[in-house]
Amino acid sequence: MGKTSLxxxxxxxRFDDKYLSTIGVKVSRKVLGRETHQLNLLVWDLVGGNDFSWRETGYLIGTAGALVVCDLTRIETLQALDRYTHHLRTVNPRVALLFVGNKLDLSAERxxxxxxxxxxxxxLGGRYLxxxxxxGTGVxxxxxxxADLIEGEG
Structure with missing residues (x-):
């Protein structure tokens, strides 16, 4: 899907096209400069595909928002959006969700x-990009x- 690459x-x-499947979770941090303040984002890259299960929902507790990623070159990832959205909303019904279609550069394989x-x-009740x-387009x-959705501005 390209979650780790995103x-x-x-x-x-940076971008690295060497494929390494995420095992478990990887947490990264980035500070976003907003108009009036700094927003500290902790970005959790969770295992995806068929490897995601209810065991991972503990990672979702306290989640304020999520990018739910679809690989534009694999139709089955579109169908999986329902499952991921269900997991997220079961843990936090108010979670801010943005659906992302990734791999826009691979138009011939779309x-x-x-x-x-x-x-x-x-x-599923959200926007998409x-x-x-x-x-780097759209990232x-x-x-x-x-961030806008999390802060109620989106």
């Missing part, structure tokens, strides 16, 4: 359309939009 691009400003992602996000961790905007 976090790495946002926190470290399996998920803008309309499909828009309909899924609307059905498109990103490319590889090129800062996605995290800024999530």
């Amino acid at each position: 976090v790495r691009r946002f926190v470290e400003g 399996q998920v359309s803008d309309d499909e992602l828009m309909m899924a996000a609307a059905r 498109l990103t490319s961790a590889k090129t 800062e905007a996605a995290f800024a939009a999530l």
Whole structure:
């Protein structure tokens, strides 16, 4: 899906195309300068795919917001948005969610359309944005939009 690549691009400003599957959780920190204050974001990169289970919901306690990521080149990740949203809202019904379609740069391999992602996000009660961790397109905007949602400005 590119969750780790999105976090790495946002926190470290770099992209690495070597695939390493996330095991468990990795926590990163980034301070966002807002108009009137600094926002300290702790970004938790959780295992995804079929490896995510109710065992991981303990990590979700206290979550203020989440980017729920769909890989635009894999239709099955669009279908998994329901499951991830259910896990998040079971733990925190008020969690701020932003749905992200990642890998925008791979247009020739795209399996998920803008309309499909828009309909899924609307059905699940959230907004969506498109990103490319590889090129950096939309990454800062996605995290800024999530920060806005968390602070009630989105």
